[in-house]
Amino acid sequence: MKTITLVLILLVTILTNAQEKNQVTTTTFKASITCENCEAKIMKQLPYEKGVKDVRVDVDNKLVTVSYKSLKNTDERLNSAIKKLGFQVVTIGQPSIIAVNGNCDMCKERIEKATLQLDGVDVAIWSAKEKQLSVFYDDSMINLGMIEQAVAAVGHDAGSSIAKDEVYASLPDCCKYR
Template sequence: MKTILFSILFAFSLTMSFAQSGEKVVKIKTSAICEMCKERLERNLGLSKGVKESNLNLDDKVMTVKYNPKKTDVASIKETIVKTGYDADEVVADQKAHDKLPKCCQKTAAAHSDM
């Protein structure tokens, strides 16, 4: 019984290792400003098919996204960022989405810190 259980657990761990090794990581420069921007972007990317993890570094405004290349690609990830209202590298934010952001999160807003 222990041998069977061990074999099943071993096979499962191998499968998970191979599945995770197929993931890719991309870094995308954004126009995000504050913690609200960070939360909004990470939430929207988290709802995107194929995105495993996303994290925005507010110091350099770079979004690091871990994704499954079988389910999504860099262009789709950038499209999600753009449709959320932010620039994504060379792709400019969707104007309508940008205009719906809180005033403090729009590109013309001065940099600010959260309390």
């Protein structure tokens, strides 16, 4: 009986250590990237930093998103690696995600504009495919509820905030999702 208990404890310890080693963190950086050459420069070097699993570059929004093993690297070291490539960079962390209904590029423009007009919002990116708004914001100035209300005010259901029927009715036909 003691042997079985000892074996079980050993297995749990091994599994816990294996899970910790594989823990992946995703962080986003705002960088001074301006073109596809900047993207290529980052994609040529950053994936080879220790522990990096995935790198995504969004030139339009000047964002670099990196997924990495947290035991092998840190936000600070990745920030330094991007700086060494010649870019100004700020770590902005992980976005808050809000479910937002919409359909098209017109919706995207309206949703992002309503969000970016709010004081404290740094970056807002809406995905039509995923129906999600990724927002980076200063939580000392604004909260998710305020962001949801601003998006609902322009006709798009956002999180727990529902757009008023009269505002929704005024949307172009291609933007209607109900």
